[in-house]
Amino acid sequence: MDASTQTSPSAVDAEVVTRLATLLVGFGANVQPDQIVEVRANLEQTALVRKIAELAYRRGARFVDALYVDPWVRRARALDAPEDTLEFAPQWERDRLRQLGEQRCARISIVPLVPFTALEGVDPVRAGKQPTLPESFQLIVDRTTNWTLGPGVERSWAQRVHPELGEEDAYARLWADVIHVCRLDGADPEAAWRERFAELTRIAGALNDARFDHLRYRGPGTDLTIGLLPTSIWTTGTETTVAGIEHAPNLPSEEIFTAPDPERTEGVVSSTRPLAMAGGALVTGLRVTFEGGRATRVDAERGAEALEHQLGRDEGARRLGEVALVDATSRVGELETTFYNTLLDENAAPHLALGGAYPQTVADEDRGRVNSSIVHVDFMVGGTDVEVTGVTRDGREVPILRGGAWQL
Amino acid sequence: MDASTQTSPSAVDAEVVTRLATLLVGFGANVQPDQIVEVRANLEQTALVRKIAELAYRRGARFVDALYVDPWVRRARALDAPEDTLEFAPQWERDRLRQLGEQRCARISIVPLVPFTALEGVDPVRAGKQPTLPESFQLIVDRTTNWTLGPGVERSWAQRVHPELGEEDAYARLWADVIHVCRLDGADPEAAWRERFAELTRIAGALNDARFDHLRYRGPGTDLTIGLLPTSIWTTGTETTVAGIEHAPNLPSEEIFTAPDPERTEGVVSSTRPLAMAGGALVTGLRVTFEGGRATRVDAERGAEALEHQLGRDEGARRLGEVALVDATSRVGELETTFYNTLLDENAAPHLALGGAYPQTVADEDRGRVNSSIVHVDFMVGGTDVEVTGVTRDGREVPILRGGAWQL
Numbered sequence: 164m165d166a167s168t169q170t171s172p173s174a175v176d177a178e179v180v181t182r183l184a185t186l187l188v189g190f191g192a193n194v195q196p197d198q199i200v201e202v203r204a205n206l207e208q209t210a211l212v213r214k215i216a217e218l219a220y221r222r223g224a225r226f227v228d229a230l231y232v233d234p235w236v237r238r239a240r241a242l243d244a245p246e247d248t249l250e251f252a253p254q255w256e257r258d259r260l261r262q263l264g265e266q267r268c269a270r271i272s273i274v275p276l277v278p279f280t281a282l283e284g285v286d287p288v289r290a291g292k293q294p295t296l297p298e299s300f301q302l303i304v305d306r307t308t309n310w311t312l313g314p315g316v317e318r319s320w321a322q323r324v325h326p327e328l329g330e331e332d333a334y335a336r337l338w339a340d341v342i343h344v345c346r347l348d349g350a351d352p353e354a355a356w357r358e359r360f361a362e363l364t365r366i367a368g369a370l371n372d373a374r375f376d377h378l379r380y381r382g383p384g385t386d387l388t389i390g391l392l393p394t395s396i397w398t399t400g401t402e403t404t405v406a407g408i409e410h411a412p413n414l415p416s417e418e419i420f421t422a423p424d425p426e427r428t429e430g431v432v433s434s435t436r437p438l439a440m441a442g443g444a445l446v447t448g449l450r451v452t453f454e455g456g457r458a459t460r461v462d463a464e465r466g467a468e469a470l471e472h473q474l475g476r477d478e479g480a481r482r483l484g485e486v487a488l489v490d491a492t493s494r495v496g497e498l499e500t501t502f503y504n505t506l507l508d509e510n511a512a513p514h515l516a517l518g519g520a521y522p523q524t525v526a527d528e529d530r531g532r533v534n535s536s537i538v539h540v541d542f543m544v545g546g547t548d549v550e551v552t553g554v555t556r557d558g559r560e561v562p563i564l565r566g567g568a569w570q571l
Numbered sequence: 572m573d574a575s576t577q578t579s580p581s582a583v584d585a586e587v588v589t590r591l592a593t594l595l596v597g598f599g600a601n602v603q604p605d606q607i608v609e610v611r612a613n614l615e616q617t618a619l620v621r622k623i624a625e626l627a628y629r630r631g632a633r634f635v636d637a638l639y640v641d642p643w644v645r646r647a648r649a650l651d652a653p654e655d656t657l658e659f660a661p662q663w664e665r666d667r668l669r670q671l672g673e674q675r676c677a678r679i680s681i682v683p684l685v686p687f688t689a690l691e692g693v694d695p696v697r698a699g700k701q702p703t704l705p706e707s708f709q710l711i712v713d714r715t716t717n718w719t720l721g722p723g724v725e726r727s728w729a730q731r732v733h734p735e736l737g738e739e740d741a742y743a744r745l746w747a748d749v750i751h752v753c754r755l756d757g758a759d760p761e762a763a764w765r766e767r768f769a770e771l772t773r774i775a776g777a778l779n780d781a782r783f784d785h786l787r788y789r790g791p792g793t794d795l796t797i798g799l800l801p802t803s804i805w806t807t808g809t810e811t812t813v814a815g816i817e818h819a820p821n822l823p824s825e826e827i828f829t830a831p832d833p834e835r836t837e838g839v840v841s842s843t844r845p846l847a848m849a850g851g852a853l854v855t856g857l858r859v860t861f862e863g864g865r866a867t868r869v870d871a872e873r874g875a876e877a878l879e880h881q882l883g884r885d886e887g888a889r890r891l892g893e894v895a896l897v898d899a900t901s902r903v904g905e906l907e908t909t910f911y912n913t914l915l916d917e918n919a920a921p922h923l924a925l926g927g928a929y930p931q932t933v934a935d936e937d938r939g940r941v942n943s944s945i946v947h948v949d950f951m952v953g954g955t956d957v958e959v960t961g962v963t964r965d966g967r968e969v970p971i972l973r974g975g976a977w978q979l
Contacts, residue, residue, distance in 0.1 A: 197653075199661055206614065206617065206639070209614065209641065212641065212644065213641065213643045213644055216641075216643075216644040216647040216648070217647040217650075217651055220647055220648060220650075220651035220652045220653075221651050223653055224652070225652075225656045225659055226648075226652075226656060226659050226660070226661060227644060227647070227648065228661060229641050229644045231614070231639040231641065233617065233620065233621065233637050233639065235617070235621045235624075236620065236624040236635060236637045239621060239624040239625040239628055239635070240624070240628060240634075240635065242625075242628075243625060243628035244628045244633075244634075245605075245628075245631055245633070248605075248633045248634060251633055251634050252634070253607055253634060253636060253670070253674075254670055255663060255666055255667035255670050258663055258666050258667075258670075259661075259663035259666075259667075262661070262662055262663050262666075266661075266662075
């Protein structure tokens with residue numbers, strides 16, 4: 164199927180597209196007058212991108228740079244480009260990222276950028292080889308841009324999530340899912356998010372007060388301890404730039420996360436949900452073994468090579484940079500659906516990330532100790548069947564999640 | 572109408588798209604192994620862009636950067652952006668253009684980038700205000716990139732050209748026109764172009780041998796003399812980069828052109844065909860009066876403001892940078908059709924350009940005398956009813972075009 168034939172939303176969608184665009188521009192990125200706004204999306208998302216552009220200009224944006232990704236050009240590269248060029252990116256792409264930060268721009272990205280169908284049948288190792296630009300991660304670390312990531316509903320994704328439904332029904336159903344998880348169903352989505360973030364901030368406060376030495380995960384196929392740093396700070400889904408602009412980097416966001424000690428992860432963790440790599444490859448049945456903080460072994464039913472390739476990019480790629488907790492009252496968790504999309508799935512269940520940490524999740528004195536890598540791969544640990552326990556420095560065990568419910 | 576709903580070509584088109592892409596990649600840009608290839612097109616052109624990417628990668632391209640222009644994001648800017656931002660371009664856009672030259676890249680652009688329908692009803696002065704980047708013209712002057720410009724058939728354009736036909740018929744007819752003018756109908760389009768360019772090179776040689784002092788144009792509403800420089804060189808539609816790569820900057824190209832003396836144009840010229848400005852505005856019934864080389868007066872039935880805005884950008888914008896001759900045996904001229912697209916229309920009839928000259932159209936000693944401007948606006952002078960005469964330094968008159976036929 165050619166994705167480009169289906170970019171026009173039905174009349175039913177137009178109002179929902181406006182609600183989603185309004186949330187992303189006004190609350191997610193919180194676009195300011197005179198800012199440059201970069202919008203990244205694939206060619207399915209023309210209706211959403213155009214609405215974002217219109218709303219951003221109406222807020223006084225100086226320039227909206229709409230960058231469309233064509234998944235089929237990406238496919239042509241994966242199929243036909245010389246092997247040794249697959250990770251090349253032109254200098255101007257790196258310069259742009261640097262300048263986005265220097266010029267304090269706003270950024271809005273719509274995922275998935277590359278839908279599943281675009282890379283079907285491509286050698287997964289070739290498909291997984293793509294440029295990873297350090298400037299991209301640095302932008303997040305530097306907190307120079309007010310940015311957000313939102314979901315873009317498209318038919319190929321909808322059919323993956325709801326294969327039992329026909330094309331139109333699956334599409335309508337995925338829109339309904341997105342309306343639910345992005346809280347677009349109420350009168351004031353922004354107010355709904357402020358309320359949810361306040362609730363998560365309370366739990367994060369309790370976690371910070373407890374100052375755990377390490378966490379313990381127990382569940383089917385999982386027996387893992389993760390050491391925390393002395394100043395690991397539990398953080399929720401709002402962020403403030405160095406210029407003082409509040410924004411919500413992920414919509415939806417139901418997680419409370421921090422940076423672990425990259426030297427102190429031990430044991431085995433099984434991922435209960437499929438992991439969709441940025442390159443389009445799907446990793447299922449993932450099982451990772453850690454020794455001394457390092458992922459020494461990666462097994463998967465499918466897609467292990469694509470993940471291994473990422474983990475081979477630098478030394479930090481094999482260590483944890485993020486540990487995130489999610490309770491089962493999250494709107495994503497409620498749906499009990501696998502979305503094959505990290506933005507949504509990571510909000511259904513506790514997850515971990517291999518690769519670079521967000522330095523703001525520790526205090527200054529530990530900033531040199533967090534994990535560093537150009538890679539950041541989130542994977543889900545499990546659902547309500549995984550127990551998470553905090554262990555204090557003096558050995559006291561404090562239940563954090565049981566049956567998906569906060570115990571704090 | 573939303574242009575994005577119609578990007579998928581019918582099965583009938585797929586083979587033609589391949590022929591056009593093959594001509595543009597192989598002959599137009601002449602993509603070399605290990606080159607970066609920039610492809611610019613609007614969202615209607617996904618089928619052509621994807622085929623170009625595939626063919627470029629198969630020739631060993633290191634990277635294909637597909638840059639899609641969304642005309643509706645452009646419309647949102649023209650409608651809603653703050654007035655004083657309309658000519659802003661981000662620094663990274665200028666850096667990219669500079670680097671395309673420094674890194675000796677290939678470039679393929681598909682026009683129109685902004686179809687007519689996208690800017691309908693927008694204040695023409697606002698629509699005409701858009702960034703003009705000096706780096707863009709400099710790339711051509713420096714001859715660092717092997718580049719080409721080709722036509723992208725789309726329904727809104729087809730209906731403008733063939734309003735008497737229904738949507739599908741107009742689309743099919745415009746494809747037939749493009750097949751004809753791009754010489755895609757024969758067994759070997761590239762060989763057909765080599766033959767045509769050889770023919771034009773013979774005429775250009777005769778013009779260069781004659782070494783005219785000035786040209787005289789006579790026709791309905793036109794009485795104009797254009798002084799040439801001592802070393803004005805008549806040139807045809809092939810070019811060679813500083814690295815020695817041959818390419819055809821425009822496909823189709825039926826013109827023989829040179830740089831005039833920017834100080835010696837006198838009289839009045841009427842444009843017999845509509846001029847589609849890069850900003851999307853349409854100028855019709857154009858009449859320009861020159862004194863001492865300078866366009867001192869611009870009249871038009873419609874769209875004069877958009878042109879006046881361009882001409883106000885710098886001093887050189889009001890002087891001629893190019894004079895081009897086209898005979899009536901050109902495949903575009905044969906069709907007797909107005910395409911509302913400079914790439915095609917300029918190949919139907921003799922034309923002039925206000926703004927920057929191509930320095931390679933004079934010898935070194937005159938390079939400082941050609942016109943300089945960030946603007947380059949081509950407009951058609953007329954058809955077979957305009958007589959073009961060359962006048963030698965000693966006053967001898969030599970007919971060049973009569974009834975659209977070469978007299979040399």
